[in-house]
Every structure is written in C-alpha cells, then in structure tokens.
Amino acid sequence: MFRNQYDTDVTTWSPAGRLFQVEYAMEAVKQGSAAIGLRSKTHIVLGCVNKANSELSSHQKKIFKVDDHIGVAIAGLTADGRVLSRYMRNECINYSFTYESPLPVGRLVVQLADKAQVCTQRSWKRPYGVGLLVAGLDESGAHLYYNCPSGNYFEYQAFAIGSRSQAAKTYLERRFENFADSSWDDLVKDALMAIRETLQGETLKSSICTVAVVGVGEPFHILDQETVQQMIDAFEVVGEQEGSAAEPDAAAGQEAAAEQGAAAADQGGSTDECVAPMDI
C-alpha cells in the first residue's frame, strides 16, 4: 500500500505531511479496551472496562492514582501506561516536595505531552502506545484531559477512548451539557451508563468495570466493587424508563424489551471485535 513506504521510521515524513508511526500508535489506543471520563464543576469520574485474557487470569490495571488530586485511566499498551503513571507520580512527588503544594493538573499534562513529543522526533525511540485520560482537581477547578501518543492534549467535559468508545462518546455527547451541575451519584451513574454503551449488549457488572472518583474534599480513590454494583443495580431497575428518557431521538420512543436493546439499536453497533493481542 502507498503508506507503507514512509512508515518504517518515526522520523520519516510522508509526502502528505504525516508521520505514520505516530498514527499507528494512536491506532494502538483505539484497540485497547474502553476508558471513559466525565466531569462536573467539582468532581471527575473515570471508568474503564476490565478485560482479562482468560478466566484464569486477573484483569489489567487501567486506572492509576497519581496523587491525591490526580488520577489517570489508560487505553492502549498498558505497559507504556504503567511507565507513564510512574513518571507522573514522581513529578507530583517532586513538585510537592519543592513547593509544598499539589501539582496543577495543567502543568502535569503539558509535561506528559512534551514527553510524548520527544518520542515522535527520535529515530531510536517509538511513540508511547497509550492514550491517557487525566482527571485532576486544582485551584482552577475540576479538569479532564486526554493525552495522545502524538504529544497533543485536549481538555474535555467528557470523553471516551479505546475500542467501541464511539458508543460511549455518542451517549456522552447527548448528556454532557448537564454534567457541570451533576451530583456525585448522577455523575457516577452517567459513567456507568457510558461504560455500558461500550459493552454492546453484554451485562454490566461491577466485576468487569472499574470506576474512580476525584473531587472537592474527596481524594482520588477507586470505588470498591460493592458500591459500584449497588449503583448498577439502582439504575438497572429504573433502566427502562431512563433508557427512553435519555434518548431524545424519536426512534427509541417505544420502550424496548431491554434497555440494552434500545442502546444497541441507537448506536448502530459495530460487529463484535475480539480483544487485541496486546491486551489492554
């Protein structure tokens, strides 16, 4: 194919002005299992889907605490994510040590982005194959950022990355205008519903997802399984009513037999892909 000629090296441009290795790295993020983030004025919720290689193995850790006020969810090569989390933790510790105050989130994501950019301009390196959703609270409020392997970063009200993230993004796009004033419960519920969208029909259970929260007066912590399961149970009961209330589209006007059915029809779901080899 045409693009194979210029994709051997990260330091080779294509005639169209693209760096294919960087784009391939972003592809690796798309292959990872989903991670979502959303924020209100005072809290940020991160969620991710846990996929284990087999029944026998434990699932990969995709949400990391970086500091009391910052956490990160990753999608892509989890090994790269682990290394970057370690870097972020060190940066936070060093900043706290020097300035006796928490590292502002915006500063951390810039450092992370610069670190990623370096790998796009060295012939002996490769780009990090992981996308990071950085959730953090600082003096200027609650923030959610997305860091790309390309070295770009963006701030979001809500976002989803990884495989089948488009389904979650569509759900979030419908609802994001209400997030700013959402309560803690509503925010977590929205996160769980967004996660459910990426499951394409599979039942949402606390064993296959992880949810973490950081907010004003609430240091970053991962919610335990029982709390998550309780929240799932709470909205599954009212799920059918919520399913139709949430969708302004006329298409889902009737109550479908299962709210998952309605969700799947709404998304125009893609075929079920098997989990990528570099399990994420």
Place this chain on the structure above:
Amino acid sequence: MTKQQANWSPYDNNGGSCVAIAGADYCVIAADTRMSTGYNILTREYSKICKLADKCVMASSGFQADVKALQKQLAARHLIYQHQHNKQMNCPAMAQLLSNTLYYKRFFPYYSFNVLGGLDNEGKGCVFTYDAVGSYEKVGYSSQGSGSTLIMPFLDNQLKSPSPLLLPVQDAVTPLVEAEAVNLVKTVFASASERDIYTGDKLEIVVVTADGIRREYMELRKD
C-alpha cells in the same frame, strides 16, 4: 602556615529532648516543644514529632532544618512505597529506610537525633533509636537530645529490661500499662526541664495504639 578554618558552620543545635517507650500494645513518643539557638528561645511551640506512616511516628532533636528536610525525604519515599505496594510501610520497614536515608549522607550528615516509635506487624509496640548517621537498634525505650543524659538513666531505672544478649530472648517492651507509661514520660520531662536549659515550655505526647494515634499536651517550666 596554619590550616584554613571555616568561619561559619552549616549546623546549629535547636536543642530539646525526645523520648519513646514501647508497650505490649501501644507506643508512647514524646518531645518538648521548645526550639532554641544558643541561649535564646526561638519559639515555645515547635513540634519535633512527625507521623511518617499509619502506625509509625518519629521524634527528632538536633538541627531542626535538617530534621524538616529528613521528614520530607521520608514522606516522599513513603508515598512512592505506597504507590508500588498498595499499602503503608510498617514500622520496621520505616526504621530501615530511616537508617539508609541517614547513612546516605554519611559525609555531610543530617544533624538529627531520632527516635522512631510505633506498632509492628503484630500490633506490639516497638522503638528504634538512632545516631546522626543511621546506626540503629530496636529497643524497649530510648531518649535523645539535650536532656537525654538526664532522662536515660531514669528510664533505665524504671523500665529496667534484661540484656538482649541473654538467653532465652526476653521481650524488651515494658509490662507497664499505657496510662502508667504516659505518666512516666510526664515525670521524666518535668525532671529534665529542671536542669536542662534547652528542655521546657510544653510537652507533646503521642500515643500509637491499634485504634489510631492520640495526641496529648502538658505544660512544662518556661525558664
């Protein structure tokens, strides 16, 4: 030609005394709150006690700038440990970390005389005592600082524990009850304040038990 001498010292001694006593299920760590330099008092309300981990508390006398730097180092290293191990450091682990941190600066030492106290993994009280460069030992009780020469013999008299070199190995922790140990600490500091000019003002007592950490204060002589 005589050797050139430095006309300033990087160190200062801010005085004060620290004590720690280990019990069967508790640990008492205490220090006075006077910070001085030379014959002057800088403040009467400075805490020499620092909580390093859930069940681990350190009291340090000496040069407080070095003490503060040491405390920050340990806190940062503890955070890294928590990230890696998903749990807090236990007291013996922190004791080793403190020793290593002190020896790391063997050739420009922290002018800090420390006692570390807390509960070990089994919930029993433990006290570790250090010199400035990290030599340490697990003991049943200890004191450091300007009043230690006055305090230590008194503790030896009251808490006499058998030599750790004897067989069978005897427990170094005192059979005293928590309230008795706290009383002993108060007595000891009241006595030390009488004769040590650098010890006085207020006594801060921290008690570590399975239920958590409790803090208590007592007034001392202000002269």
